[in-house]
Amino acid sequence: MNICVLGGTGFVGTELVTRLALAGHWVRVPTRNLARALRLRVLDTVELCVANVQDLTALGRLFAGCDAVINLVGILNARRGASFQAVHTELPAKVLAAARAAAVARILHMSALGADPHAPSHYLRSKGAAEALLRAPPPHPGSPHPGVTIFRPSVIFGARDSLTNRLAGLLRRTAGLLPLARAGARFAPVYVGDVCAAFLAALARPASVGATYELCGPQVMTLAGIVRLTAHVAGLRCRIVPLPNAVGWLQGLVMGLLPGKPFSLDNFRSLAIDCVCREDGFARLGIRPQGMLAVLPTYLGGNDPEGQLDALRRAEELERSADA
Numbered sequence: 001m002n003i004c005v006l007g008g009t010g011f012v013g014t015e016l017v018t019r020l021a022l023a024g025h026w027v028r029v030p031t032r033n034l035a036r037a038l039r040l041r042v043l044d045t046v047e048l049c050v051a052n053v054q055d056l057t058a059l060g061r062l063f064a065g066c067d068a069v070i071n072l073v074g075i076l077n078a079r080r081g082a083s084f085q086a087v088h089t090e091l092p093a094k095v096l097a098a099a100r101a102a103a104v105a106r107i108l109h110m111s112a113l114g115a116d117p118h119a120p121s122h123y124l125r126s127k128g129a130a131e132a133l134l135r136a137p138p139p140h141p142g143s144p145h146p147g148v149t150i151f152r153p154s155v156i157f158g159a160r161d162s163l164t165n166r167l168a169g170l171l172r173r174t175a176g177l178l179p180l181a182r183a184g185a186r187f188a189p190v191y192v193g194d195v196c197a198a199f200l201a202a203l204a205r206p207a208s209v210g211a212t213y214e215l216c217g218p219q220v221m222t223l224a225g226i227v228r229l230t231a232h233v234a235g236l237r238c239r240i241v242p243l244p245n246a247v248g249w250l251q252g253l254v255m256g257l258l259p260g261k262p263f264s265l266d267n268f269r270s271l272a273i274d275c276v277c278r279e280d281g282f283a284r285l286g287i288r289p290q291g292m293l294a295v296l297p298t299y300l301g302g303n304d305p306e307g308q309l310d311a312l313r314r315a316e317e318l319e320r321s322a323d324a
């Protein structure tokens with residue numbers, strides 16, 4: 001297939017574009033900055049280009065000759081010139097319009113668990129609004145309309161994630177002491193490789209047109225549990241100080257003012273609802289997702305084989321104690 005992947009340079013995108021190319025697809029990846037796409041340059045069937053994906057004419061050019069469009073573009077925090085509304089809702093509307101005009105057969109859209117027009121955070125509300133507009137029937141019955149498939153993953157982990165790597169970095173800097181807002185929020189962390197496998201499986205299945213897949217890893221864990229597991233596998237000290245909600249709110253307010261917004265009020269509000277699945281999208285696609293213990297030792301042990309072996313031993317130790 002000829003596939004255009006928006007957001008193809010990010011954490012999920014780099015993994016997905018690589019897998020699509022290795023599976024024999026030809027992939028076009030627009031970016032705002034080619035330097036972000038270094039890892040994709042080595043792939044023969046990947047065409048990288050600089051483009052403004054918010055421009056409808058540019059989208060038309062990008063989608064020309066494509067069988068499918070995958071939209072992974074997303075932000076955790078709004079910035080000047082990139083509101084949640086513009087990035088999560090208006091862009092998918094433009095993608096749909098441009099795909100319709102270019103007679104693209106399929107759109108695969110990345111949403112998030114909890115996306116809902118009435119959710120507590122801007123992040124989830126803007127994603128929910130996009131789902132609603134993508135599910136709406138074509139304005140003119142019988143006119144060409146791409147088949148839409150939507151994915152709603154829980155939090156995603158993998159070698160280049162900003163979850164476990166950031167937590168490990170924080171624990172290193174604070175000698176293991178971590179004040180944590182919403183420590184009891186529940187997730188089912190899902191491996192990036194399994195998320196990409198779901199996209200590839202859906203592409204190969206015409207029956208996935210019109211479907212929504214919730215994607216969760218095999219274990220439900222609290223945020224504090226994810227921190228503890230990350231610390232244990234990475235061999236780091238860990239003492240979590242759960243923050244009462246009022247203090248967590250204040251933490252979001254203050255950290256949202258720092259450069260790079262390491263945590264924000266909107267992030268705090270997203271954590272108000274559990275990020276766990278109501279149905280098993282992986283099972284419907286014939287995929288058995290991997291748990292954190294199987295994957296974390298492959299990258300949290302550092303680059304040397306000794307460190308990786310230690311991480312593996314610690315993960316096995318934890319698995320045995322959980323079994324017992």
Ligand SMILES: NC(=O)c1ccc[n+]([C@@H]2O[C@H](COP(=O)([O-])OP(=O)(O)OC[C@H]3O[C@@H](n4cnc5c(N)ncnc54)[C@H](OP(=O)(O)O)[C@@H]3O)[C@@H](O)[C@H]2O)c1
Pocket residue numbers: 006007008009010011012013030031032033036053072073074075082087110111112113153154155156157
């Ligand atoms: N990671 C998770 O745990 C998780 C969980 C649930 C859902 N998701 C969703 O999965 C998708 C991918 O997440 P990710 O972790 O791979 O994100 P990421 O690493 O931050 O990558 C984001 C991608 O979106 C593009 N992008 C960001 N802001 C943009 C803007 N204003 N205009 C145009 N392009 C923009 C970036 O492209 P360039 O910088 O190259 O232009 C980049 O390729 C997102 O929609 C996210 O909401 C992620």
